[in-house]
Structures are given as C-alpha cells and as structure tokens.
Amino acid sequence: MNDCLVTGMTNVGKTCFVINFAEYMGLKELKFHLRQLAGYTSVRSYSPGEARTELISADSNYTRQVQSIKLEVPAGKVIKQLEIIDSCGLSDGIHPDSEIRLAMAKTLRLIRNSNLIFHIIDLATLKLSNNRRSKEANKILDPIDQMIMEYASLEKDYVILANKIDLKKARTNLKVFQKYFAKHHIIPISALYQQGFQEVKKLVLNYA
Ligand SMILES: Nc1nc2c(ncn2[C@@H]2O[C@H](COP(=O)(O)OP(=O)(O)OP(=O)(O)O)[C@@H](O)[C@H]2O)c(=O)[nH]1
Numbered sequence: 001m002n003d004c005l006v007t008g009m010t011n012v013g014k015t016c017f018v019i020n021f022a023e024y025m026g027l028k029e030l031k032f033h034l035r036q037l038a039g040y041t042s043v044r045s046y047s048p049g050e051a052r053t054e055l056i057s058a059d060s061n062y063t064r065q066v067q068s069i070k071l072e073v074p075a076g077k078v079i080k081q082l083e084i085i086d087s088c089g090l091s092d093g094i095h096p097d098s099e100i101r102l103a104m105a106k107t108l109r110l111i112r113n114s115n116l117i118f119h120i121i122d123l124a125t126l127k128l129s130n131n132r133r134s135k136e137a138n139k140i141l142d143p144i145d146q147m148i149m150e151y152a153s154l155e156k157d158y159v160i161l162a163n164k165i166d167l168k169k170a171r172t173n174l175k176v177f178q179k180y181f182a183k184h185h186i187i188p189i190s191a192l193y194q195q196g197f198q199e200v201k202k203l204v205l206n207y208a
C-alpha cells in the first residue's frame with residue numbers, strides 16, 4: 001500500500017486537510033488508525049463532523065500521535081489503498097513537552113520513510129511582500145519549512161499544499177509565493193472549505 005504523509009508546522013491545517021479530503025474522497029465513516037507509543041495500532045471511528053469537532057483545534061500541537069486513514073482509490077479495474085498520514089506539527093528549537101518532542105521525532109522519521117509528501121504551508125501567516133528581491137527567497141520560509149522543502153523535494157514526490165486561501169491575506173500572498181517557489185508543484189487549497197481538492201484528488205488517483 002502506498003502512503004502519503006501530510007506534514008508541516010503546527011496549526012497549518014494538516015488534520016483539517018486529512019479529514020476534509022477523506023470526506024471529499026467519499027468516506028462517510030473515518031477510521032483513524034492511531035499508532036500508540038507501546039507499538040500497537042488502535043482504530044477510532046468518527047463521522048466527518050465528529051472528527052472535525054474532536055481533532056481540529058486552533059491550539060498548537062493539538063495532534064500528538066501519528067494518525068492515518070486508508071483511502072480506497074480506483075486504479076483501472078482494481079481498487080488500491082492509499083494511507084494518508086496526519087502527523088505532529090514541527091517547530092523550531094527543543095520543545096519543553098517531552099511527549100511533543102517524541103511526536104516530532106516520529107514525524108521526522110515519517111518524512112524519511114514516506115514516498116509522497118504533502119507539505120502544508122499556511123499562506124495567511126507568511127510575511128511576503130512584492131518588494132523582496134528573489135535572492136531573498138530562502139528567507140521567506142520558516143527554517144523548519146525550509147528544511148522540509150529542501151529534504152523532501154530532493155528525495156521524494158513532493159507537493160506543497162498552500163493552505164487557507166479562503167482568507168484574503170493568503171490569496172494576496174499566493175502570487176508572490178508561487179513566483180518564488182515556481183520550481184515546486186504548488187496546489188492552492190482551503191482545507192477548511194475543501195477548495196482546490198479536485199487537483200489533489202487527481203494527483204492521488206495517479207499516485208495509487
Ligand atoms: N481559514 C482557514 N482556517 C483553517 C484552514 N485549515 C485549517 N484551519 C484552521 O487552522 C487551525 C488549525 O487546524 P488543524 O487542522 O488543527 O492544524 P494542524 O496543522 O493539524 O495543527 P497541529 O495538529 O496542532 O499541528 C484550526 O483553527 C482550523 O480551523 C483553512 O483552509 N482556512
């Protein structure tokens with residue numbers, strides 16, 4: 001089974017994307033496979049509405065476990081499975097909470113082990129301006145986003161999901177962002193309102 005890791009900094013909309021994309025792909029019951037510290041995997045089922053209420057939050061590092069959903073994807077005459085993996089958001093420095101430090105270490109391992117990486121970037125919080133010179137492109141991103149981009153884009157199938165385009169600030173930033181990072185595959189989305197999901201679906205169908 002192929003897998004797809006959804007990664008990025010905290011609060012960028014990773015969990016919101018995973019839930020709403022699974023719903024968009026037709027799932028009415030979301031079975032989250034939770035990888036427990038003790039090594040086993042447990043399963044919790046939610047309706048999409050329940051999952052949104054329980055698993056999405058404006059609090060930082062709300063997701064502390066690796067949690068994944070298996071999508072059934074038609075590929076010619078057969079149905080293939082794609083595991084879409086939600087992970088703990090990454091941040092700079094050493095986090096004071098040991099549980100979060102461990103969860104971040106797991107995310108880094110997943111980045112190494114996954115073949116398809118969806119890197120979610122919150123366009124609404126980027127401080128972009130049209131006046132920056134292109135040689136400063138590397139300063140636009142937080143060092144963590146830069147690290148993910150540099151590693152994953154070389155080694156993996158790498159796609160940037162430029163999120164929160166329902167917000168005006170994000171739409172303003174999008175053009176400049178696309179200019180700076182033109183060599184990457186960027187899909188503008190609103191994870192909240194399922195915008196841009198048609199292009200993501202096309203990509204996932206080709207990948208499975
Ligand atoms: N306006 C807007 N808000 C969004 C969008 N996607 C997510 N959010 C909001 O951003 C906040 C964080 O969303 P989550 O999906 O929990 O983010 P996350 O990346 O999983 O965060 P952690 O698990 O804490 O790392 C929530 O308040 C969401 O409602 C979007 O496309 N547009």
Ligand SMILES: [Mg+2]
Pocket residue numbers: 014015016055062063087
């Ligand atoms: Mg989350």
